[in-house]
Amino acid sequence: MAKNEKKASSSKLAHCLVLTYPGQGHINPMLQFSKRLQHKGIKVTFVTTHFFNKSLHRNSSPIPIALEAISDGYDEGGAAQAESIDAYLERFWQIGPQTLTELVEKMNASSVPVDCIVYDSILPWALDVAKKFGLLGATFLTQSCAVYCIYYHANRGFLKLPLTGNEILLPGMPPLEPQDMPSFVYDLGLYPAISDLVLKNQFDNIDKADWVLSNTFYDLEEGVVEWLGRHWSLRTIGPTVPSTYLDKQLEDDKDYGFSMFKQNNESCIKWLNDQAKGSVVYVSFGSMATLKIEEMEELAWGLKASDKYFLWVVRESEQSKLPENFSEETSQKGLVVNWCPQLEVLAHEATGCFLTHCGWNSTLEALSLGVPMVAMPQWTDQSTNSKYIMDVWKMGLKAPADEKGIVRREAIAHCISEILEGERGKEIRRNAGKWRNFAKEAVAKGGSSDKNIDEFVANLVCSKCL
Numbered sequence: 001m002a003k004n005e006k007k008a009s010s011s012k013l014a015h016c017l018v019l020t021y022p023g024q025g026h027i028n029p030m031l032q033f034s035k036r037l038q039h040k041g042i043k044v045t046f047v048t049t050h051f052f053n054k055s056l057h058r059n060s061s062p063i064p065i066a067l068e069a070i071s072d073g074y075d076e077g078g079a080a081q082a083e084s085i086d087a088y089l090e091r092f093w094q095i096g097p098q099t100l101t102e103l104v105e106k107m108n109a110s111s112v113p114v115d116c117i118v119y120d121s122i123l124p125w126a127l128d129v130a131k132k133f134g135l136l137g138a139t140f141l142t143q144s145c146a147v148y149c150i151y152y153h154a155n156r157g158f159l160k161l162p163l164t165g166n167e168i169l170l171p172g173m174p175p176l177e178p179q180d181m182p183s184f185v186y187d188l189g190l191y192p193a194i195s196d197l198v199l200k201n202q203f204d205n206i207d208k209a210d211w212v213l214s215n216t217f218y219d220l221e222e223g224v225v226e227w228l229g230r231h232w233s234l235r236t237i238g239p240t241v242p243s244t245y246l247d248k249q250l251e252d253d254k255d256y257g258f259s260m261f262k263q264n265n266e267s268c269i270k271w272l273n274d275q276a277k278g279s280v281v282y283v284s285f286g287s288m289a290t291l292k293i294e295e296m297e298e299l300a301w302g303l304k305a306s307d308k309y310f311l312w313v314v315r316e317s318e319q320s321k322l323p324e325n326f327s328e329e330t331s332q333k334g335l336v337v338n339w340c341p342q343l344e345v346l347a348h349e350a351t352g353c354f355l356t357h358c359g360w361n362s363t364l365e366a367l368s369l370g371v372p373m374v375a376m377p378q379w380t381d382q383s384t385n386s387k388y389i390m391d392v393w394k395m396g397l398k399a400p401a402d403e404k405g406i407v408r409r410e411a412i413a414h415c416i417s418e419i420l421e422g423e424r425g426k427e428i429r430r431n432a433g434k435w436r437n438f439a440k441e442a443v444a445k446g447g448s449s450d451k452n453i454d455e456f457v458a459n460l461v462c463s464k465c466l
């Protein structure tokens, strides 16, 4: 009897499955959003793939969310086991819907049946699964609204590809040049499967989604949020940075919880503790970008030429591209690690600027922690993010590339010096402080993103009562 009573009361909880694509840049924002939902009384089950689930490193604090996995067809090795990214996506598309269906059936036979699936926008088939079961479906955008607005215009044929002319005018956005566009828009034919995914597939059924949730905040992208909001049930819910660094509503929420790579916590923080306030350049290109050997060399010698202290994350798979003797030659000034606790590093008072590839999470983290950026975009959404960092939010400088597309050491050293010591650096630091405050306000109680999450939660709970 006691058992049945428990079953009855728990079945009144609204239950969300949150399904993420297996990548660091996707799992971080969706897990943080899950924590906020759970904090507001929703039961959440966080779902990724079997291989990813097995291979993730758990960071210090335990993750307060139920975890489940589905198959992408590569349970033993994930995307690396596939012969190409195209092959991986094709198989995931075949197997994913079937194994997600099985998971929903399993949950529905439990005491907490599923009410809603929040899915990564690049897994749009999850909405079809949700609708098959009569569930609510919310697509989650892991990149900026500006980038989705560009993709939307390309998708609906309002932006003609290949691009012509030197100025692109889109609603709610500053005038853009071709090189400010996401790589899938200005460099057609590159990675056809991913290009299809971002330009076509993710928009196929977006009009049928009950909500479009975006990891941004209103003040950051006001014009474009307003415009997209006229087309979709768009709700901004970000920045999805752990609560300790922003509003502190969630107790002990210091890190994302999972890492694809083993991180080097102690040595990084110990090293930073020995450096002067605002003196260190933190360098990272996220979880995916791969640099050409020439680019890596220019970056290495650019850091040395800057004559500043630097903490550089070079993933294990990239280490062999470091110039010979570089670590020895720079050991007085630099520390090279495989992976680090990025949030702790950005929050550290020794960190003076962030040389970044401008992945959307890194951008939002720097913004939330008020750290000026040197932008070195590589591909996908990063060039658009770098345009906003430099010209719209004015909280960084984009390091210019030469005619071969390579950022040379002089340009790197110059941008670092401008930010850490130049007049422009002062203005950039003032703006960084301003954006940090706006980011905090958005997620704090009663802020624009907090209110949107409240509304989402209220709708879920209400749908449960009907």
Ligand SMILES: O=c1ccn([C@@H]2O[C@H](COP(=O)(O)OP(=O)(O)O[C@H]3O[C@H](CO)[C@@H](O)[C@H](O)[C@H]3O)[C@@H](O)[C@H]2O)c(=O)[nH]1
Pocket (backbone or CB within 6 Å): 023, 024, 025, 026, 028, 142, 143, 259, 284, 285, 286, 287, 288, 289, 313, 338, 339, 340, 341, 342, 343, 358, 359, 360, 361, 362, 363, 365, 379, 380, 381, 382
């Ligand atoms: O040493 C490190 C380096 C990175 N991170 C974290 O890893 C995440 C990296 O995310 P992001 O900055 O978005 O970069 P990518 O991993 O490259 O993310 C991919 O996914 C993002 C969301 O779709 C896109 O914006 C990017 O362009 C795309 O490359 C961030 O949360 C970082 O805090 C660490 O914890 N330690």
